[in-house]
Amino acid sequence: MESFFETVKTVPLNHYIILSSVIFSIGVIGVLLRRNAIVIFMSVELMLNAVNLLLTAFSVYHGDPNGQVFVFFIMALAAAEVAVGLAIIVMIYRNTNSVDINVLNRLKW
Amino acid sequence: MSIFYFIAFLSILFAVLVISAKNPVHSILYLVLTFFTFTIQYILLNAQFLAIVNFIVYMGAILVLFLYTLMLINLNKDSEPMKTNLVKIAAVLGGGCLMVVIVGALKALGVSQPVVLKNPDLGLVKNLGKVLFNEFLLPFEVSSLLLLSAMVGAVLLATKDKKTTA
Numbered sequence: 001m002e003s004f005f006e007t008v009k010t011v012p013l014n015h016y017i018i019l020s021s022v023i024f025s026i027g028v029i030g031v032l033l034r035r036n037a038i039v040i041f042m043s044v045e046l047m048l049n050a051v052n053l054l055l056t057a058f059s060v061y062h063g064d065p066n067g068q069v070f071v072f073f074i075m076a077l078a079a080a081e082v083a084v085g086l087a088i089i090v091m092i093y094r095n096t097n098s099v100d101i102n103v104l105n106r107l108k109w
Numbered sequence: 110m111s112i113f114y115f116i117a118f119l120s121i122l123f124a125v126l127v128i129s130a131k132n133p134v135h136s137i138l139y140l141v142l143t144f145f146t147f148t149i150q151y152i153l154l155n156a157q158f159l160a161i162v163n164f165i166v167y168m169g170a171i172l173v174l175f176l177y178t179l180m181l182i183n184l185n186k187d188s189e190p191m192k193t194n195l196v197k198i199a200a201v202l203g204g205g206c207l208m209v210v211i212v213g214a215l216k217a218l219g220v221s222q223p224v225v226l227k228n229p230d231l232g233l234v235k236n237l238g239k240v241l242f243n244e245f246l247l248p249f250e251v252s253s254l255l256l257l258s259a260m261v262g263a264v265l266l267a268t269k270d271k272k273t274t275a
Contacts, residue, residue, distance in 0.1 A: 010223055011113045011223060011224055012221040012222065012223050012224070013221050013222060013223070013224050014215055014221035015113070015114075015117070015221075016224065017211075017215055018212055018215065019117045019120070019121070021208055021211040021212060021215075022121055022208060023120065023121065023124050024207075024208075024211075025204045025205070025207050025208035025211075026121070026124045026125060026127075026128060026204070027124075027128075028203070028204045028207055029128060029200055029201055029203075029204030029205075030127065030128030032196075032199075032200030032203060032204065033128060033192065033196075033197060033200045033201070034128065034192075035192055036133055038133055038175065038178065038179060038182075039127075039128070039133055039136050041175075042127060042136055042137065042140050042175065043127070043128060045140065045167075045171065046124055046127065046128075046140070046143065049143070049144065049147055049167070052147070052159075052163075053147055053150055053151075056150075056151060056154055056156050056159055056232075057154065057224060059156075059231070059232075060154045060155070060156065060224055060226055060231060060232070061222075061224050061225075063227040063228050063231060065231055065232075065236055065237055065240045066240065066244070068156055068158070068159055068231075068232055068237055069237060069240050069241050069244075069245050071159055072158075072159070072162060072237070072241070073245075073248060073252055075162055075163070075166050075167070076252045076255070076256060077252070077255070078166075078167075078171065079166055079170060079171060079256065079259075080255050080256050080258075080259030081259075082171050082174055082175075083174065083259050083260065083262075083263040084259050084262050084263050084266065086174055086175070086178045086263075087262070087263040087264075087266035087267040088266055089178065089182075090178060090181060090182065090266075090267050091266050091267065093181075093182045094269070099182060
């Protein structure tokens with residue numbers, strides 16, 4: 001078991017930051033690229049997860065458990081956000097019969 | 110060491126598939142795989158509590174919620190209308206610029222020590238529970254209030270209301 005965790009010890013911190021920023025950028029591209037509201041929501045989840053991984057990596061790097069507790073709170077927040085957001089999407093679908101965000105451009109005024 | 114890079118490659122691959130899949134159901138299934146790779150990353154960092162919570166909350170609760178919503182919303186009439194090519198190119202350029210800026214700033218920073226697990230039981234439930242219920246007791250209670258209000262709000266929004274049809 002100990003030797004299993006030895007494998008991580010040679011990974012530089014920069015590589016965790018690069019991985020998280022790549023995943024975060026993919027989430028940003030997904031939000032900009034898609035028109036389906038549910039897929040946009042999933043891209044937001046992807047961004048949240050990238051930040052979670054980075055917080056955990058920094059927490060392990062500094063030997064500080066506060067970062068991992070913070071990730072726990074972010075997960076609780078994400079659960080609440082998903083419940084409310086999906087309820088809003090269901091309501092939008094019921095009123096406009098689509099989840100295409102371009103239909104919702106009336107919200108501009 | 111190489112297992113980290115393999116898992117990182119897999120998570121980037123599945124994340125790209127999430128945003129490029131045409132069918133939203135396939136997107137959700139790829140998102141499940143992405144979150145599973147994140148769980149493996151947490152296990153590699155010996156953050157066992159977070160690995161379990163990620164597995165249960167994200168893959169168990171949130172993604173099942175997504176699948177149920179897709180089931181309620183009938184999307185198989187016609188395929189999703191895509192954005193114009195100009196907007197697509199602009200989106201990829203914008204996201205790519207963000208990534209280049211972050212990675213470039215990191216390169217300018219230079220130094221990078223390896224991530225060393227000084228305290229092996231850092232991410233265990235016992236250790237995190239002590240921190241959570243001593244220093245973070247008030248935020249913990251506030252988050253329970255947040256979850257309660259989110260539940261009430263979700264039920265209120267999703268129930269059919271005959272009087273107020275927008």
